[in-house]
Amino acid sequence: MPLKLKASFRRFSLEFLKLHREIIAIIVAFTIVIFGYLALMAPTSPPSELQPFMSFIMGVLMPLMLSLAGNFLLLKELEGGSIEFLRTRQSMERLWIYRIVGFFLLCAFSNAVIVSLANWFYGPLLPPIMALTFLVPTLLFSGLMGVMTGITKNAYIGAGSGVAIWLYFYLQPTSLPSVLTFNDIVYYPFIEWLIYKDRPYMMASLIPNRFVIGALSILLLALCYLLNKKNLRFI
Secondary structure: OOHHHHHHHHHHHHHHHHHOHHHHHHHHHHHHHHHHHHHHHOOOOOHHHHHHHHHHHHHHHHHHHHHHHHOOOOHHHHHHOOHHHHHOOOOHHHHHHHHHHHHHHHHHHHHHHHHHHHHHHHOOOOOOOHHHHOHHHHHHHHHHHHHHHHHHOOHHHHHHHHHHHHHHHHOOOOOHHHHOEEOOEEOOOOHHHHHHHOOHHHHHHHHHHHHHHHHHHHHHHHHHHHHHHOOOOOO
């Protein structure tokens, strides 16, 4: 194995298997819930009864919990006073970008594994493309929380703002999709859930929806990078 690849793997192991175990714990917990539910319900339930549950867990609830965990990727060092030691070795924005990229790769890999295994064991429950689209809400809410964290210099305010926005979208599934429709494309963030909840006609909006919201999320994350580059402190 090349030395750079070996060093990256070792650092990833340190960051996400030791320093940020809560992210692994969230993924494992949701995986157990999903496959526990499928094991109980799949033998006697058609796919139409399993899809709303899976789309809600993976497209609505799991992104919120992962975004909250991702918002605190630097908090341990900030609260423990060890961030100054880390900053002598690399800039704060480089540290943030390494961790956020590793975080999203871990989330994307987990989504792909869950969707693939569910389809393999229980039949074609979800389109394979959703292994990618389920990542977009995590990107969006991570970007929103990160921007608010950078502006307020407080990770808890950033997390609270993200939860408030999440609740607004979650509690308005009836009215918001019509408001967020342009040229017959629906830009509601939790579109997978709505598709299987009661609006299958929205499947045509899935790819353009995820492309636009994904692009917006990348812009928000770029702003997060700039805020971290200024070494803003948050408690």
